[in-house]
Amino acid sequence: MIGHDVDRVDGRIKVTGAAPYAADTKIPGVTYGYLVTSTVGRGQITGMDTAAALASPGVLAVYTPFNPLKLFAYVQEQNDERLPPLQDKEIRFFGQAIGFVVAETWEQARDAAGLITTTYQQQPPITEFPGRTLQKFDEVEEVVGAQTLGDITFTASYTTPFQHHCAMEPHATVATWNNDHLTVYTVSQGALLVQRRLSETLGVDPVKIHVLSPHVGGGFGGKWGNWAQVPLACAASRALGRPVKAVLTREQVFAMAGHRPMTRQTISMTCTADGKLTSIVNDGVTSRGLGGNWSESVANWTLTTYASPNIRVTKTIMPLNLGAATVMRAPGEANGSFALESAMDELAEQLGIDPVEMRLRNYATLVPNTGKPWSSKHLDECYRRGAEEFGWSRRAKQVRATVDGDWLVGTGMATATYGASRGQASIKVRLYPNGTASVSGTAADLGTGQYTVFAILAADELGIPVARVRPELGDSTSPAAANAGGSNSTCTNGPAVQVAARSVQTELITLAVTNPRSPFHGKDPASIVYRDGSVSSGGLTMSFGTLLTTCDVGGVEAIGTSPRLVDPEHGYRSFGAHFCEVRVHRLTGEPRVTRWLSVCDAGTIVNTKAARSQIQGAVVMGIGQALLEATEVDASARFTNANLASYLVPVHADVPRIDVRFLDHPDPLVSGLGAKGIGELGIVGVAGAIANAVHHATGVRVRDLPITLDKLLG
Amino acid sequence: MRAFDFATASTVSDALKLARPGSAFLAGGTTLVDLMKLDVMTPDRVIDVNALPLKGIKLRDGALHIGAMERMGDVAAHPVVTSVHPMISRALLLSASGQLRNMASIGGNLMQRTRCDYFRDVTSACNKRLPGSGCPALTGINRGHAILGTSDSCVATHASDVAVAFVALEAQVVLRSSDGDRTVPLEDFYRLPGSTPERENVLGPGELITEVVVPTLSWARHSTYLKIRDRQSYEFALTSVAAAISLKRGVVQDVRLAAGGVGTKPWRLRAVEEALKGGVAMERTFSDAVESAVDGARPLAHNAFKPSLLKRSIVRALLDAAGVR
Ligand SMILES: Cc1cc2nc3c(=O)[nH]c(=O)nc-3n(C[C@H](O)[C@H](O)[C@H](O)COP(=O)(O)OP(=O)(O)OC[C@H]3O[C@@H](n4cnc5c(N)ncnc54)[C@H](O)[C@@H]3O)c2cc1C
């Protein structure tokens, strides 16, 4: 069952609209909360006139910093806001939550919010990056030897703009209390993240907080944190004794629910005449929104990608008056790879070496910054197989050499790598008298296919059809499994599903030999074999459903725990190589991606269909990063294009056929399952490959994303 | 969104009677409802005109007549339109999305508001939305803004695609008010922003667009509508060009050109048309002729590329329309 195309078990309910998302939750007596947000980028609130709002029809309460809901300070860093909303009067960013209106209907709450007038003592917001020299908050250096000079030197700077996750589902939370027990339906990349945060800020025992997040309409990192609507809905519901539902508008999602920071990387490399790197220095600069703490370690991808005796990366943080920057699909690595993969291409061209050959000459057989061996690495096979299938050998040696009608045609390639690991996870598997099984853990399915991974692995281990397994995710009362982040779900939860599915077989056998109604009663457990959904011994075979029915038992269950991987001896990463063709119109300069091939080495692939979709989706997102996506900030510190008409994500017409190949070499060390992560791997290198293809097509090197036509008009 | 009265009109005279200062007609609602949700448009009365008999796509007296309540999608697919004026069909099909085109009307399309993000954000100043409050786009983010017909008060583009084709084809709009019907060339229907960017056209309060009349053109088959944008679909134009060209033995006899995405209104390119006449239809002729397209252009910090892009777009559109390489 493992390693085949399996349809998503939650596919039908999703396409028919039956899957309940947070905002779909219907609770009798629900009230609606609407966030009031700041209209300046920096300063202090001096006053808020809420009288008209309070007098407005249907309004139940208006909370502001002058009349706040008490929220205790945040303790756990969740890459989201530094401080809970409404607890102070400082404005750190445009669009910061400064009020919460609760009314009987959503329209009443929104209309009342519009009646609130706020006065500020304004200060000029800090928005410029990286023109102005700002205070350096922090500097990290990792040095592997000192820089020595080779024969050839190369230096260039690369920048990336602010970007937003733009998950289809906006952030939504519905909270309801029963005495001192809170039930919260919310968007989340991990129910336990919500439980922990709410416990801290509401001052409630976590066991009294039940979080439900069964379906999530895309996260990409934007739903890892718990943004303002989460604590406000819960605290207001407690104060009012009514359920409260709060859904952010798209504009609010842009302003306050996280973004990918702006970055600049200055890469200096030296190498020998035959292209062997002798040193790499990457000075990375990242923005940090003053609404939060998080910033990207944008240069760190340089530490682990190519062999070089000297590698140094630095990190400088530019604080800006913006909402929190947060993790967004392959944080640090998506931007980091754009710079290094562009620079490798530039250096290869300078030396007259083929880009694939350049990467093979600098192949890191050991982890470059630690000298440790890899758990497994077949990146060279990705390069070779990709080059072969793509027809790389036919690539023109010169830039701007291939023309098809009015289109300049170019090809480019890049390396993809993303960290792999295995955390601790516990999973419960339960067998039922009707012959079905459930598999539960607090994990989240953001559209990734995690439900189906649970079903496949449990079905495989139990020897029953996938259709008879019911995966249950996104419920904080389940055993603690991995949150959906860091490409960690399948590699962490997968082994735990296997452990639990094996343990439940032991429980079943124990029942078989101890239950007086069982035909196996009194037998030696060692004589009983579990296979394909049945137990057998000495010629007698009985399915677990029949056995449970015969024994008059409602079910057997087991919780299996797979421990965190602790291996200081090896480096763990997933690998891949992207190859693409880009066309640029000779007159009007539009760049269009027309062909794509990704070859991935990510260990065992559990569901090839969903895995392919993950890589394809990541490539689409990378096409957006390369050609379209940028959130603009003006001097007022607002994101000016905070809507889906002005912030451009790729549409179908921008996406060519994307071919994906998996090498499927199980990683022998990451777990028995052998699966490394794939969720983020696919976007790493995409922008670099496209930039390289654009250069090959046109001779123009664009070092500032996105690569829009105005940069190619020449 | 603010509370408002809602009325449904079943005849044009009903609609005109229901109209009053501060009211708005509701056609497909794809602009109006969108902007009402953002509090950008705050009519106190909304008059549904979907039931009005402003339908029909006909060829009459040497002109194509399109009722104001015809949907963009229906017009684009109509066999008379595709045969008489394929440029109109193409401009429509490159607009918005299939879902929007099924709702949006031709009258509403001509009346759509600018896509300037400051106009759409009520927390920012904007002379068009709030006269006298200032124009943040002048010094703010202005990559998508206009370079032609701008003023110190407003630099917003007119966003319609089909209006560009209509202007190239010298279409007229028929307007009806309680004073009766009047016919205005679409090019003159739109006003330049000057110091009153809030007044975008010559439509009187409560006046209705009933019909668009497009004269036929014997050489309209040799035409195209080219739309240049970052995203391949579902985006407004950075530049667009409506071009029709009449050739005799490879020599330009007549030509029509209008541009979108660059002007504060659909921009007819008469000087370029003149420069092209009598020239041999080839790339060199075209690129020589386009210089005057950007006469008087006032590029801003982020759209300095638009004059060049406009000229290149015109050349490309002419090559397509003329069918030469
Ligand atoms: C996401 C998105 C993308 C879009 N992309 C494009 C694009 O690429 N190209 C493009 O050209 N357009 C585009 N549009 C705009 C779209 O074409 C217009 O919204 C639509 O044509 C408006 O028509 P409607 O019937 O919905 O008008 P409504 O929203 O009903 O009305 C718009 C305005 O016109 C007035 N009005 C309507 N009918 C009449 C009439 N008969 N007489 C007088 N006044 C009238 C209304 O009072 C209102 O002020 C896009 C819109 C959206 C939302």
Ligand code: SF4
């Ligand atoms: S360009 Fe026009 S619409 Fe945009 S902000 Fe300025 S005045 Fe308003």
